[in-house]
Amino acid sequence: MxxxxxxxxxxxxxxxxxxxxxxxxxxMIVPFYWSxxxxxxxxxxxxxxxxxxxxxxxxxVNYIHVLTxxxxxxxxxxxxxxxxxxxxxxxxxxxxxxxxxxxxxFPGRDQIFFIMxxxxxxxxxxxxxxxxxxxxxxxxxxxxxxLIIPNLTSIFGxxxxxxxxxxxPNELLDAARIDGCxxxxxxxxxxxxxxxxxVATLVIFTFMGTWNDFLWPRIVxxxxxxxxxxxxxxxLQMKNTSNQAQIMAGTVLTAxxxxxxxxxxxxxxxxxxxxxxxxx
Amino acid sequence: MTAIPxxxxxxxxxxxxxxxxxxxxxxxxxxIVFLIIPMVVSLWWSFNDYSGLNSPKFVGLNNYVELLTKDxxxxxxxxxxxxxxxxxxSIGPTLGLLTALMLNQKVRFRSLFRTAYYLPVxxxxxxxxxxxxxxxxxxxxxxxxLQTFGLAKVGWLSNPHxxxxxxxxxxxxxxxxxxxxxxxxxxQSIPRELYExxxxxxxxxxxxxxxxxxxxxxxxxxxxxxIGIIGSYQVFDQIYVMSSGGPVYSTTTIVYYLFSKxxxxxxxxxxxxxxxxxxxxxxxSYLQLRFSxxxx
Numbered sequence: 345m346x347x348x349x350x351x352x353x354x355x356x357x358x359x360x361x362x363x364x365x366x367x368x369x370x371x372m373i374v375p376f377y378w379s380x381x382x383x384x385x386x387x388x389x390x391x392x393x394x395x396x397x398x399x400x401x402x403x404x405v406n407y408i409h410v411l412t413x414x415x416x417x418x419x420x421x422x423x424x425x426x427x428x429x430x431x432x433x434x435x436x437x438x439x440x441x442x443x444x445x446x447x448x449x450f451p452g453r454d455q456i457f458f459i460m461x462x463x464x465x466x467x468x469x470x471x472x473x474x475x476x477x478x479x480x481x482x483x484x485x486x487x488x489x490x491l492i493i494p495n496l497t498s499i500f501g502x503x504x505x506x507x508x509x510x511x512x513p514n515e516l517l518d519a520a521r522i523d524g525c526x527x528x529x530x531x532x533x534x535x536x537x538x539x540x541x542x543v544a545t546l547v548i549f550t551f552m553g554t555w556n557d558f559l560w561p562r563i564v565x566x567x568x569x570x571x572x573x574x575x576x577x578x579x580l581q582m583k584n585t586s587n588q589a590q591i592m593a594g595t596v597l598t599a600x601x602x603x604x605x606x607x608x609x610x611x612x613x614x615x616x617x618x619x620x621x622x623x624x
Numbered sequence: 625m626t627a628i629p630x631x632x633x634x635x636x637x638x639x640x641x642x643x644x645x646x647x648x649x650x651x652x653x654x655x656i657v658f659l660i661i662p663m664v665v666s667l668w669w670s671f672n673d674y675s676g677l678n679s680p681k682f683v684g685l686n687n688y689v690e691l692l693t694k695d696x697x698x699x700x701x702x703x704x705x706x707x708x709x710x711x712x713x714s715i716g717p718t719l720g721l722l723t724a725l726m727l728n729q730k731v732r733f734r735s736l737f738r739t740a741y742y743l744p745v746x747x748x749x750x751x752x753x754x755x756x757x758x759x760x761x762x763x764x765x766x767x768x769x770l771q772t773f774g775l776a777k778v779g780w781l782s783n784p785h786x787x788x789x790x791x792x793x794x795x796x797x798x799x800x801x802x803x804x805x806x807x808x809x810x811x812q813s814i815p816r817e818l819y820e821x822x823x824x825x826x827x828x829x830x831x832x833x834x835x836x837x838x839x840x841x842x843x844x845x846x847x848x849x850x851i852g853i854i855g856s857y858q859v860f861d862q863i864y865v866m867s868s869g870g871p872v873y874s875t876t877t878i879v880y881y882l883f884s885k886x887x888x889x890x891x892x893x894x895x896x897x898x899x900x901x902x903x904x905x906x907x908x909s910y911l912q913l914r915f916s917x918x919x920x
Binding site for chain 1: 640641643644645647648650651652654655657658659660661662663665666669676723726727729731733735736737738739740741742743744746747748749750751752754755756757758759761763764765768769771772797801805809854858860861864865879882883886891894895897898899901902905906909
């Protein structure tokens with residue numbers, strides 16, 4: 345920074361900076377490129393030396409196989425269904441509870457919230473096995489209910505939304521109450537619209553987490569009909585009959601929706617990711 | 625007509641007091657049924673010999689004693705997981721900070737680079753692991769690139785001395801973009817005037833970094849490390865897809881071992897593993913609390 349612009353040292357550092365930035369970015373992109381490229385190859389060209397960078401011949405057969413012989417469309421539909429329902433649940437229940445914790449006064453509020461914060465530290469593995477047992481008792485194993493109901497709210501989501509709702513001025517809520525709004529009316533007509541930017545963050549986190557979740561669906565679902573994409577992909581990987589090119593077609597189909605969502609909502613993603621860290 | 629307002633007022637006041645509880649009802653019930661009860665049950669099972677089929681048989685601390693003193697695989701799992709955390713945490717955040725510092729300068733295509741680093745973060749670990757499993761194949765891309773440079777092939781996932789490191793590399797590749805983004809946001813929130821004042825005082829780049837940048841980043845650094853350590857201690861998906869804990873248990877981690885004991889229907893034993901993991905994480909959570917207190 346102390347080097348004066350246009351000197352040799354300055355331009356050398358600029359060039360070095362760009363070389364490093366481009367170099368590392370290429371390292372980030374190559375694995376993705378390689379999986380797409382592999383998914384468009386015939387099996388016998390997957391492991392060649394030297395590597396075949398551009399598929400030749402370029403074929404769609406792996407996608408056709410994955411989409412017709414393996415119930416990938418079904419996995420996809422399951423993933424979408426579960427992620428959408430879970431996300432809607434979070435938006436409604438987390439925000440409603442967050443409103444209660446942030447803006448309403450009631451006996452036991454702070455104590456209940458404190459217990460929730462403590463519970464945030466419990467790793468999922470601790471309640472995993474009894475939770476599986478509860479699903480068995482309820483006959484929910486191998487149903488959508490097991491994927492959805494235990495995940496319908498999250499303490500993290502409540503915490504996130506509470507931080508956000510704290511910034512809404514109380515006068516606004518009181519004005520609505522004086523106008524004769526019920527508490528739920530205040531929530532629906534005043535709080536929800538103001539909370540939308542926070543909701544966007546919540547939606548992204550929840551959707552991404554549910555879409556990518558593996559351990560719980562892996563344990564609680566046995567029937568192929570109910571597999572989500574990551575579980576289906578892991579199974580495809582384990583099968584001896586599937587070849588690498590097909591596996592990569594499955595990989596691309598699993599990753600693509602999140603990547604598309606990300607590219608469109610990049611700003612919200614980044615803001616959401618950094619919100620927790622910077623507000624701490 | 626005159627009697628009607630009374631019950632109405634009564635119900636409305638009940639409503640007024642009940643509403644906050646109604647609003648938090650679903651999360652609270654969910655917390656009790658899906659978290660607190662299972663936690664207690666799991667603690668109870670950890671003191672039992674329990675297969676899930678027969679009724680639990682109380683064995684006191686036997687599971688814990690066996691895990692911590694006799695079970696060599698679990699000890700290996702503890703060591704492996706700690707190695708995974710140490711290696712990953714020494715590379716990941718450093719890489720994140722370096723890339724953030726680079727992107728914090730006046731560069732073109734900043735958002736493009738940031739996207740490249742961030743892309744794997746929102747990709748599922750199963751996807752990332754599946755891709756790296758292929759890259760690490762004996763005849764895979766990495767080995768064939770090595771060969772073109774005249775280097776020997778490496779058994780990335782088949783050599784027990786290398787396998788854990790390979791998984792660390794894939795995991796760091798997947799995750800460091802999170803740190804890049806968090807650090808970059810923190811860097812951009814440091815007031816420019818601080819640097820200008822330092823420059824007037826004659827402070828060079830190194831001194832500015834040491835006395836302005838690092839102190840300003842400290843809370844974020846603590847956050848990134850604690851979140852990272854807690855997350856890394858729970859590593860599972862990568863192991864499941866890439867190595868199944870092998871070869872010769874060289875990549876067996878705490879949660880992978882827990883999962884395999886669950887599959888073996890040793891539920892009491894698996895619960896004890898979960899509580900040992902919990903104890904480790906509590907220590908780190910406590911550290912975070914202490915560090916964040918110090919700041920305030």
